[in-house]
Amino acid sequence: xxxxxxxxxxxxxxxxxxxxxxxxxxxxxxxxxxxxxxxxxxxxxxxxxxxxxxxxxxxxxxxxxxxxxxxxxxxxxxxxxxxxxxxxxxxxxxxxxxxxxxxxxxxxxxxxxxxxxxxxxxxxxxxxxxxxxxxxxxxxxxxxxxxxxxxxxxxxxxxxxxxxxxxxxxxxxxxxxxxxxxxxxxxxxxxxxxxxxxxxxxxxxxxxxxxxxxxxxxxxxxxxxxxxxxxxxxxxxxxxxxxxxxxxxxxxxxxxxxxxxxxxxxxxxxxxxxxxxxxx
Numbered sequence: 001x002x003x004x005x006x007x008x009x010x011x012x013x014x015x016x017x018x019x020x021x022x023x024x025x026x027x028x029x030x031x032x033x034x035x036x037x038x039x040x041x042x043x044x045x046x047x048x049x050x051x052x053x054x055x056x057x058x059x060x061x062x063x064x065x066x067x068x069x070x071x072x073x074x075x076x077x078x079x080x081x082x083x084x085x086x087x088x089x090x091x092x093x094x095x096x097x098x099x100x101x102x103x104x105x106x107x108x109x110x111x112x113x114x115x116x117x118x119x120x121x122x123x124x125x126x127x128x129x130x131x132x133x134x135x136x137x138x139x140x141x142x143x144x145x146x147x148x149x150x151x152x153x154x155x156x157x158x159x160x161x162x163x164x165x166x167x168x169x170x171x172x173x174x175x176x177x178x179x180x181x182x183x184x185x186x187x188x189x190x191x192x193x194x195x196x197x198x199x200x201x202x203x204x205x206x207x208x209x210x211x212x213x214x215x216x217x218x219x220x221x222x223x224x225x226x227x228x229x230x231x232x233x234x235x236x237x238x239x240x241x242x243x244x245x246x247x248x249x250x251x252x253x254x255x256x257x258x259x260x261x262x263x264x265x266x267x268x269x270x271x272x273x274x275x276x277x278x279x280x
Contacts, residue, residue: 011034011037012090033059104179105181112196141198144195
């Protein structure tokens with residue numbers, strides 16, 4: 001089968017909320033094929049149908065970011081169908097509600113499994129398919145600031161320019177272990193699993209950019225972004241921003257021009273300004 005000649009953009013968790021709005025915006029602005037991916041085939045195809053009614057033509061592929069088989073199958077599909085990936089937006093995530101009754105340790109394990117470790121596995125599978133000049137966006141949060149971590153030693157470790165992915169993985173696993181033991185606060189962790197997961201995503205982004213900086217494929221840029229407090233299921237529709245407003249900064253980062261040197265390996269706010277992750 002001949003490879004498609006068109007450029008390729010992929011959005012995880014694209015059937016609703018900010019992910020859906022990112023797909024919509026990319027369909028209007030990206031010169032190439034845009035894949036809306038979702039765990040549930042029915043919901044994903046329904047979202048594509050709604051966009052078709054607007055005259056947009058996204059493509060659909062099933063992708064459960066927490067299922068290694070699904071991730072591998074999607075990576076194989078991409079490798080066999082396209083010359084490579086030009087844009088990857090890691091949007092899929094979960095958040096337990098404040099009224100959730102699950103034990104905190106259980107919430108910590110599931111939140112980190114989806115928001116951090118599944119994102120890691122998607123990167124592991126798809127990063128080899130990125131082309132020179134590719135743009136990657138990791139959806140973080142205002143809760144993903146370093147200041148959300150109470151422990152000074154943890155903050156020093158997480159912000160170290162020498163931090164490795166293996167070390168970061170170990171820290172995320174440590175949080176889950178301590179949360180299950182009920183003594184996470186004694187080790188400098190907050191009582192917000194969502195915040196820890198997004199701090200992990202932010203820290204991971206800096207490590208990934210350092211790797212891309214020495215990659216033989218030139219001009220690959222990755223940033224993490226706080227999309228704003230958006231009216232979605234995740235916020236129980238309390239956010240003041242529309243999903244379209246929440247998509248603005250992620251799409252901006254997806255379409256950064258060739259040779260971008262400033263907005264690169266950064267933590268970016270929803271107004272598209274760069275924030276000092278260690279101080280904000």
